[in-house]
Amino acid sequence: MKIAVLYSGGMDSRILWHLATTLHGTAYLSAVYWSHGHKQDRDERRHLPGFVQVRQCDWLNLPVAGGLHGKADANPAITIPGRNLAFAVLTACQELPDEVWIGALANEQHTLSTDKNQSFRSTASAAISYALSPFLPSGVHVRCPFAEFGFDKGTAAGWAVRNGLLISELAMTWSCRSDHLPGTDRNDPCGNCDQCIRRAAIFTMLGHPNIERTASPVLGPGAGREWLIRLYRTAAAQGWQGAAAEDCAPFMNHLVPLIEYRWSGVHELAEVARLMLERDSQECLMTAPVLPLPGSVIVRPP
DSSP states (O other): OOEEEEOOSSHHHHHHHHHHHHHHOSTTEEEEEEEOSOTTHHHHHHTOOTTEEEEEOOSTTSOOOSSTTSOOTTOTTOSSTTHHHHHHHHHHHHHOOSEEEOOOOGGGOSTTOTTTSHHHHHHHHHHHHHHTTTTOTTOOEEEOHHHHTTOOHHHHHHHHHHTTOOHHHHHTOOOOOOOOOTTSOTTSOOSSSHHHHHHHHHHHHTTOTTSSOOSSOTTSTTHHHHHHHHHHHHHHHTTSOSHHHHHHGGGTTTHHHHHHHHOTTOHHHHHHHHHHHHHHHTTOOOOOOOOOOTTSOOOOOO
16 A cells, blocks of 8 residues: 655654554655745755655745635635645645545544545545546545544654654654744744744643744744634633634643743733633543554553
8 A cells, every 4th residue: 555645844744654654664655745835845845854755836936816825814724725635636646645644633623624624535535536546446545644543733742752753853843834033043943833832832741841942932922922822712712612622622731831831920821721721620621532553552642
């Protein structure tokens, strides 16, 4: 069986590759990174491991209107409209794999995730399989293995480290959205965007809170802190239902230690911690069952 992994350069894609090699070895695997004109391309490419194939897709370099250079206003759950559809089609046509793997997490399966959820995967698999049926009679299966195993970001990272992936390998990935404050070093992750906060929470959970050097303090004053506070207030106001609550899920078990480690005296962040603990005490924390992986240790959320 041949598997093509869509590789973004971030932590999740590195863990996804580790999952693929753990389950299947490397003989029939390929990792493809699509350079498509997004603003993080330069930084992502210089952090790619040697096994990743870089391919060009002049998509966002084109003068196309409609918010393609940032979040789509119509669907804030998606960073770039249709990205996974485009990459899955291109990769399947070039690689002719049996499976295309996408690094979508268990908490990213709601209805707004229209290029990650089960409905997307089933329809994309059917369309690609039909188009490539003369070459692949058995079809192409578009999969999100993290979602299938019930992995959120923290659970996936915990599984990977307990099954041979080095912390240093995770730290070499790049996820920053480059929301740098004036006067900071753009060669370091900004520390001021949602992705930098997610990474800091994961490394704190794993016991390595200082492994990454950031241009500005994670959860310091700026857009990242404001995003986090707004996210939790929205989720709480909506009764922990909907996309905001789904986005909170990866933080529920491991963001409180990050706040306590660095910013325990900040009133706004103390409120976030209170909301998380309140949510947890209601025993309605979003979790998904963690299924056993062949020949591996089952790691449950801490």
